[in-house]
Amino acid sequence: xxxxxxxxxxxxxxxxxxxxxxxxxxxxxxxxxxxxxxxxxxxxxxxxxxxxxxxxxxxxxxxxxxxxxxxxxxxxxxxxxxxxxxxxxxxxxxxxxxxxxxxxxxxxxxxxxxxxxxxxxxxxxxxxxxxxxxxxxxxxxxxxxxxxxxxxxxxxxxxxxxxxxxxxxxxxxxxxxxxxxxxxxxxxxxxxxxxxxxxxxxxxxxxxxxxxxxx
Numbered sequence: 293x294x295x296x297x298x299x300x301x302x303x304x305x306x307x308x309x310x311x312x313x314x315x316x317x318x319x320x321x322x323x324x325x326x327x328x329x330x331x332x333x334x335x336x337x338x339x340x341x342x343x344x345x346x347x348x349x350x351x352x353x354x355x356x357x358x359x360x361x362x363x364x365x366x367x368x369x370x371x372x373x374x375x376x377x378x379x380x381x382x383x384x385x386x387x388x389x390x391x392x393x394x395x396x397x398x399x400x401x402x403x404x405x406x407x408x409x410x411x412x413x414x415x416x417x418x419x420x421x422x423x424x425x426x427x428x429x430x431x432x433x434x435x436x437x438x439x440x441x442x443x444x445x446x447x448x449x450x451x452x453x454x455x456x457x458x459x460x461x462x463x464x465x466x467x468x469x470x471x472x473x474x475x476x477x478x479x480x481x482x483x484x485x486x487x488x489x490x491x492x493x494x495x496x497x498x499x500x501x502x503x504x505x506x507x
Contacts, residue, residue: 297390300383304394311395312402313445317438320348340367355410355430355464364403372396402441409440413468413480424483427466428458459485 325342328334334343344367347359372392379388405422414420422441429437436453439446446452462474465486471477476484 294386296387300387300390301394301397304391304396305398306394307391308395308398308402309439309442310445311399312440312442313438313449315344316348316440317451319344321434321438324349335370340370343367352430352434355466358407368396368399398441406440410466411468420483424458425454427460427484428453428455431458431460431464457485458483459487462486462488 319341322341322345325338325345327342327346328336328339334340343363344359347363350357351359372395375395376388376392379391382388383391406426408419409423409426414423425437425443426440432455433453436451437443437446438451443452460469465474465476465484469476469480469484470486474486476486
């Protein structure tokens with residue numbers, strides 16, 4: 293295989309991690325957006341951003357909720373060819389396709405990883421870190437820790453706020469985390485603590501503004 297193709301595919305994968313951060317922080321946690329009424333308008337960038345914002349808010353309300361796979365596939369089917377078309381005149385068709393392929397694979401890996409965070413126990417040190425980082429985002433720092441598969445861009449933009457122990461409301465604790473009595477399993481007790489109800493950010497001196505919106 294041509295080394296250039298491998299390099300551009302790797303760059304595409306790295307670029308996805310930046311997209312993951314930007315989309316999550318500025319669209320998922322941006323101000324609420326109005327969903328266009330007409331179908332064709334929903335297929336525009338404005339429509340996609342409104343849909344993602346709504347779906348992400350729903351996911352934060354109920355972490356067992358995930359947007360339909362068909363919606364994600366539809367968005368990717370529009371975005372990936374568009375990305376390739378934009379890059380082809382700049383990089384050449386071969387490199388553009390390699391970049392888009394790496395980007396696509398990384399996106400697919402993100403989707404799988406994100407779902408596993410919520411539904412399956414970690415099996416590796418990386419999996420353990422990823423769950424702790426993301427669940428802390430859900431339950432303590434919705435305005436920080438925006439990376440899911442990587443904290444690289446959180447470090448770059450100053451939004452990395454690691455916690456020694458993540459406090460999770462009992463009703464929101466993933467099934468993999470707790471035992472039959474509803475307590476944190478022994479192997480995860482160093483990472484998580486179950487609390488009776490969600491703590492308000494206002495109790496920590498933060499404003500009552502929408503915690504989903506990046507300030």
